[in-house]
Amino acid sequence: xxxxxxxxxxxxxxxxxxxxxxxxxxxxxxxxxxxxxxxxxxxxxxxxxxxxxxxxxxxxxxxxxxxxxxxxxxxxxxxxxxxxxxxxxxxxxxxxxxxxxxxxxxxxxxxxxxxxxxxxxxxxxxxxxxxxxxxxxxxxxxxxxx
Numbered sequence: 001x002x003x004x005x006x007x008x009x010x011x012x013x014x015x016x017x018x019x020x021x022x023x024x025x026x027x028x029x030x031x032x033x034x035x036x037x038x039x040x041x042x043x044x045x046x047x048x049x050x051x052x053x054x055x056x057x058x059x060x061x062x063x064x065x066x067x068x069x070x071x072x073x074x075x076x077x078x079x080x081x082x083x084x085x086x087x088x089x090x091x092x093x094x095x096x097x098x099x100x101x102x103x104x105x106x107x108x109x110x111x112x113x114x115x116x117x118x119x120x121x122x123x124x125x126x127x128x129x130x131x132x133x134x135x136x137x138x139x140x141x142x143x144x145x146x
Contacts, residue, residue: 008078009037028064030106032072038110040072048099057097062124062133066091069108069122070137077113081143084118088138095132102127116141 003011012035015021025031030044042065052058067089074084097104108122118141124133 005080008075037076040108042106045103046097063091065106066122066135069106070120073108073110073120074118074139083144084139084141087140091135093133
C-alpha cells in the first residue's frame, strides 16, 4: 500500500512500525512513540546540541515537539485524500529544559476536527510528569490534489 492510499492514522502507524522518520525528527533526535486516532506522543531527550547562548535548551526545541504533536494528532484523523498545515501555534513555557532534563514527552490531542479547520493541544512533560510547555494549534484541513 502506498502512502497516497493510506489514511493519516495508517501513515503514522507505518512510521512507528519502522519506516524512516522524517528529517526533523532525526535532526532533533525525537521519535513518534504512541499513536491513536486523535492522539499522538513524541519523546526525545534534549542535548547540548539544542542549547541557546544562555545555557539552556532553546525554546524552539519544545515548540518543534509541540507543533509535531498537534499536527500529527490531526494527521491521525485524515482520510487518504486530505492534507493539513498549521495556521497558528501558540506556545507557553512553564519550566526550563537542560541536557539533564531527561526524556520528555509531547502529548498531542485533537480538540475538534472539521471539514476545513482542526484545533489541537499538546503538553510537554518531563520524566516526573511536570509540565514544561504547552501549546494550542489551529490547522487548515484541505483536499490534496491527485
